[in-house]
Amino acid sequence: MIRPIAAILSRNLMKLRRDRMKLFLNLFMSGLFLFIFSFVIKSTVPGLDHPMNYLISGIIIMTVFQSALSNSMNILEDISSGFMKEILVAPINRWQIAIGHVLSAMVVSVIQGLIIVVIGLFMGLNIDFLHGLAMVGLMFLVGLTFSALGLYLATLTKESSNFQLLITIVSFPLTFLSGAYIPTMALPGILQPFVYLNPLTYTTAAFRFVALHMENMPVSDLVKAGVAFNVHGFIITPPLSLLLIMIMCILFFVLCVNRFNKADFSRVKIFKHSH
């Protein structure tokens, strides 16, 4: 039962190792944001105690998010190259295929996140072992959540190239409205409802709460720091954010495996290769 899943996982990781350009490009974006926003954040948010830690933790979790989403989309490549057919006629279950793909996207996203952690350590990020462990745990959770979402979305599509562009276009504003790069407090009031509806907001908040050792802060300070939210008097604390992520994770995972079981991949357009 485990062998096919492990085989898909190791195959996807092997492919990524060969395609270093992809890995690099993903990290390049994160690095670029780190660089640009490190200038911006100091001037725009004067009240922040540790602006760099604040920024780095946001970028780490956004890297995990982006990478999970885009790596689970790699399955579209399998569909258009025809390799998906080979998997579909093999005596393995659809859910095994789905889990294999979700796990690979998750592992890759966590690895990319860890690379940003290491870069962050050089830039002044300060973590101890326990917090580090909690951060990695959260990264796995976030990676799993959005890998499942990505795979779910990928199975809905029939045309691969436009879809990937669409995902990029949608995920970009979401990351900006999540507080990862620009603190949510600094955003204009009319955008606040979008901030609260954005699942990434809670992802960022929970991760930042851990990364910045905020467990002893009073709730009012947490709200001020943008890791807890006061929605018309109802306070969404970081533990509540964590719960929200867990619910999303289960939801997306079930959706994705379910959808994968039913999807008719034989009708997806396959580009013919000359033999």
Add this chain to the structure above:
Amino acid sequence: MKTNSIEVKNFTKNFGDFTAVNNISFNVEQGTIFAFLGPNGAGKSTTINTLCTIQEKTDGELWINGHDVSLQKDKVRRDIGIVFQESTLDGKLTVEENLKLHCAFYKVPKSEVMERIDFVLDLVDIKNRRRSTVDSLSGGMKRRAEIARGLVHFPKVLFLDEPTTGLDPQTRANVWDYIHKLQKQKNITIFLTTHYMDEAEICDQVAIIDGGKIVAHDTPANLKKRYTVTTMKIKTSDPDRLEVYLQERSIKYSVDRQQFLIYATGTRDVVAIASTFKETIEDIEINKGTLNDVFIAITGKEIRE
């Protein structure tokens, strides 16, 4: 006792209003090569896809080695190997990695994996390219790698969907050598689709499919016997005697100057005419019917390439 590897009864497949396959039935005996011959869009790939469990039937019964194709997918999948029309190898991986992956999917015992990979790569003669990425191989080699992969789990039934389309004649001949070698060594059943007449010619059984229906199904020899005539072109110094001979036996012919075109019904006619007029025949040309003629006779059209 003869057993059937594939049994299809009243199989129908609709796509919306369109009927791709219309109530077809056939059996394939174990250890034989069976060809589905027909033009593009005749329903060949739909039948293969349904037998391979990637499409659901609309109606009918399909069995492979006694397993119901719709209800016992896993058992069917374990028993079959498939080489699709389009490449389904992972181009970024090496040949060996593709095969190993396949072994993991088909639960080939780990201790046997390397041995089997050696065996199949040897069979299709690409052992020296095992560590090359698939993308770097030529079309013919990719095809061979594909066939090797379809065999590495030792399937009992091998499906080949247009296995040689797009290959040059030399490579096509090689691929056929492998197919025959394989059938002999492993006694597996081979089900293939093709639109090459010469390929169908060397199969044990041929079913001609057109517009979703099987219009003829027999051995290539029987099909030709039934649907084609042998033509003789004879130039003779004694045309009058030949004309009388043909008229007496009511054998159809046409004549243009001294050149006769005779539509013989069988080998016996041909031999009789040739021996009777051996003294006066100046030139002779005998054309046996081909499967192409069979196809034209049955469907009224030429098969497209």
